[in-house]
Amino acid sequence: MPQSDLDEIDRRILRVLQADGQITTAELASRVGLSPSPCARRVRLLEQAGVIKGYAAILDQKKVGLPISAFASIKLERQREEDLEAFADAVARWPEVVDCYLMTGQRDYLMRIAAADLEAYERFLKDKLTRLDNVASIETSFALGQVKRAEVLPLI
Structure with missing residues (x-):
């Protein structure tokens, strides 16, 4: 629809x-x-029609023990369709990744990772993200605070 x-x-x-x-x-x-x-x-x-995709409770990330939001910008070595699909398939299996976008520009993907602490993010990075064959580079930034997060789309 x-x-x-x-x-x-x-x-x-x-x-x-x-x-x-x-x-x-x-x-x-x-x-x-x-x-x-x-x-x-x-x-x-x-x-x-898929306009409503589902219903969910909106949780407070800090109150459930995941106060860290890490934003990882990933560049792949190759951007062939099968490489993009392999990356997307892997990311879909990782519960730590709460948002992931295929991007334009110098980086291929931007993802937000929810973690309990820096050590948990480091484990995610070492055990999962860096083990993917096609990852050329990863740049991570950590959120200091959340200014706005909307779960509501601006319907006009």
């Missing part, structure tokens, strides 16, 4: 669900101006 297929009611549903994924269907329907059955049907269609 392309964004152009989303009408104003779909956008209202998505805005409300982004703010409160545990809202009841009746409350959601009331807030977007529908009766519960059509509202539930729209939500189901948004889920089936």
Whole structure:
């Protein structure tokens, strides 16, 4: 379902669900101006179309014992399709990597790693990231503090 297929009611549903994924269907329907059955049907269609990918609790990274956010910028030796796929497959298996993006520019990937401490990040680096065949270089920066983190997309 392309964004152009989303009408104003779909956008209202998505805005409300982004703010409160545990809202009841009746409350959601009331807030977007529908009766519960059509509202539930729209939500189901948004889920089936992949617009809504799932529901999750948003955790406090520090309170669950992972206060370190390391940002690793990775350059590969080669950028052939099979090399990119091999890297992506490996990263997908690593729970420490909470975000990873294929990038333009001088580096190929940017990833955010959540770690309990510097030693945990070092273990991740030595045991996983540096063992991949095609990694040419890794530059890491550590976040000193978080200014903003949004789980809500700016739907217009």
